[in-house]
Amino acid sequence: MTLAEFKAADPETLKDPLRALWWDGQGDWDRAHEIAQDIEDAEGSWIHAYLHRKEGDTGNAGYWYRRAGRRPAAGSLETEWGEIVETLLAQPSV
Template identity: 35%
Template sequence: MRALWWLRKGGLRMGPEWEEAHAICQTAEGTPAYDRVHALAHWIEGDRFNSDYWYRRSGTERVSEDPAHEWAAQVADLEGNRGVT
């Protein structure tokens, strides 16, 4: 949830907030929730290939072609599974 917060704070764009979110994701690589947010971060970065890799690692798929909708879906999923954050 912290990484998602940073992505939103940065307006779902590259910048220092994106860097903070990315660093958080890297602290728990291999954890599906972190890997899914990592996928979103790379999508925002414009690296669709790397984003797809992280979605595969997370065992999930992109639920929207709009990063803002994807962000909202991830928040909703994580709020429903508080134990994974």
């Protein structure tokens, strides 16, 4: 799936990590966060970290970056969103 196809996808056809990011891309932080809270792996922690960073809660974001095994992002939110999406789309299981 390409990034353009992802953006045009029906979110109900996406696995939870991408579905959370899809909703965030639509401006629905709450729905994205609700989904991310239930993803209990490194991907979910990365998404959760990004969402808390976006919210402005850097302390909570730091916790989730550590759980994800990642350094806190320093670039723009848009860049990080794209990086997470591209990483997930490159995985064969997504």
